[in-house]
Amino acid sequence: MLIDWFTVGAQALNFLILVYLLKRFLYGPIVKAMRERKERIEDSLAQARAERAAAESLSRRLEDDRAALDAAREALLAEARREVEQYRLEARDKARGEVEELRRAWEKHLADEQAAFEREFQTLVVDAAVDLSRRAVAELSGERFESALVETAVKKLRTYSLEDHPAAPEAVVRTGFALGPEQKAALAEALAGLGLEDEPLFQVDPALGPGVVVRLGDHRLEWSFARYFTELRETSLNALIPGGGGRQ
Amino acid sequence: MRISPDAVVLWQWGFAQLNLTILFTWLVMALLLLFAFIATRRLRSDEHLDHWQNLLEAIVEGMLTQIREITQAEPEPFLPFLGSLFLFIVVANVLSVVPGFEPPTGSLSTTAALAACVFVAVPGYGIARIGLTDYLRNYIRPSPLMLPFTVIGELSRILALAMRLFGNVMSGTMIAAVLLAVTPLLFPVVMQLLGLLTGVVQAYIFAVLAAVYIGAGFEIQDRSGRPETTT
Numbered sequence: 001m002l003i004d005w006f007t008v009g010a011q012a013l014n015f016l017i018l019v020y021l022l023k024r025f026l027y028g029p030i031v032k033a034m035r036e037r038k039e040r041i042e043d044s045l046a047q048a049r050a051e052r053a054a055a056e057s058l059s060r061r062l063e064d065d066r067a068a069l070d071a072a073r074e075a076l077l078a079e080a081r082r083e084v085e086q087y088r089l090e091a092r093d094k095a096r097g098e099v100e101e102l103r104r105a106w107e108k109h110l111a112d113e114q115a116a117f118e119r120e121f122q123t124l125v126v127d128a129a130v131d132l133s134r135r136a137v138a139e140l141s142g143e144r145f146e147s148a149l150v151e152t153a154v155k156k157l158r159t160y161s162l163e164d165h166p167a168a169p170e171a172v173v174r175t176g177f178a179l180g181p182e183q184k185a186a187l188a189e190a191l192a193g194l195g196l197e198d199e200p201l202f203q204v205d206p207a208l209g210p211g212v213v214v215r216l217g218d219h220r221l222e223w224s225f226a227r228y229f230t231e232l233r234e235t236s237l238n239a240l241i242p243g244g245g246g247r248q
Numbered sequence: 249m250r251i252s253p254d255a256v257v258l259w260q261w262g263f264a265q266l267n268l269t270i271l272f273t274w275l276v277m278a279l280l281l282l283f284a285f286i287a288t289r290r291l292r293s294d295e296h297l298d299h300w301q302n303l304l305e306a307i308v309e310g311m312l313t314q315i316r317e318i319t320q321a322e323p324e325p326f327l328p329f330l331g332s333l334f335l336f337i338v339v340a341n342v343l344s345v346v347p348g349f350e351p352p353t354g355s356l357s358t359t360a361a362l363a364a365c366v367f368v369a370v371p372g373y374g375i376a377r378i379g380l381t382d383y384l385r386n387y388i389r390p391s392p393l394m395l396p397f398t399v400i401g402e403l404s405r406i407l408a409l410a411m412r413l414f415g416n417v418m419s420g421t422m423i424a425a426v427l428l429a430v431t432p433l434l435f436p437v438v439m440q441l442l443g444l445l446t447g448v449v450q451a452y453i454f455a456v457l458a459a460v461y462i463g464a465g466f467e468i469q470d471r472s473g474r475p476e477t478t479t
Binding site: 005009011012015017019026027030032033036 | 285288293304324327329332358362365
């Protein structure tokens, strides 16, 4: 008989044992080694992919940071340029203002100096003219002038009034030259016309020059070349230098 | 003339007996286990593998690829069964060139046992994958009238599997023996070489057909309208 059933069963059992043994000692280790290598390679690839993704992410983040830094740098540069421009404009305006102020100060100073010079020059001219006139008058004057002064004083005293004076003051007549008796009498008579009871006191002061000064209490009346020339000088200076140049 | 090595009984105790088929089967198993021990002795799982391991893994990877293409399923669960079928048959057939060795695959008992294993493995894998109820339901689809035909088909293909291997191996051995008796030496050697080729091809055919039957069990289920479960 071609088939022996015991052999069939034995061979089936043998084959199953062989399957188990080969699975245990041949296929299992080989497949296990292959699977472990595959898993290791896949892990490596996954790790490489993860690292690549991380690197790409880092690269993108760095790019973003770089872009942000570029933007911040540009903003800072723009801000700095704006501030520099603003500072430059402010400095320019400030410099211009200072220069303008200096220029105005200088012009003012120049104008002041010019005005002062003009005032001084005019004053000198007036003073020279007055002095020249005074000397000319002093040299040319004589008794006639002195008499004219006394006559003028007498004439003015006759029109003078002491209504605002509380009491009759003491009269003092001071002259730069010696008065004659007639002149003293005329002056005394004129003063008496003002209501004075006492005789006036006559004094001679050569420093006064050609002139008559009458003091009535706190009133002072003067008719002298010095006063005329002083008034001439003040009038000339006021005419030449508006604003009080003649108050020197 | 002795057709099957089953006839040579070396030891017998009642129903049990030790014949040449079993003895040479043990020899083949011993050789395969020895090969397995040597082959897997220095396996490495890192990237620095030697040429021998590289060859082994290439063969195993080739087997896995073949099984994957045939069954359209993840091949690793089938590798021990189908790979052992192929290795056992091919070693047994190749050793037939060794004088005095009678291949166990030249025994109808062996091929029947292997076919029976396939006969059990096909529904075993199918039931493990899709469940007993669904697998048995496939026998009555599309109509219960198909049940006897399906059963006959299952039995007949297993019978064909066993007979094909047995017939080829046995006939090769017989032809070589006959030619050795009636022709010069050279011609039987050529026929032995041809038988060697035939033996390898038969091992490949047996394993491939077993894979096809296992995969066919899944295809039947697929035609029933369920989603594919081949992954």
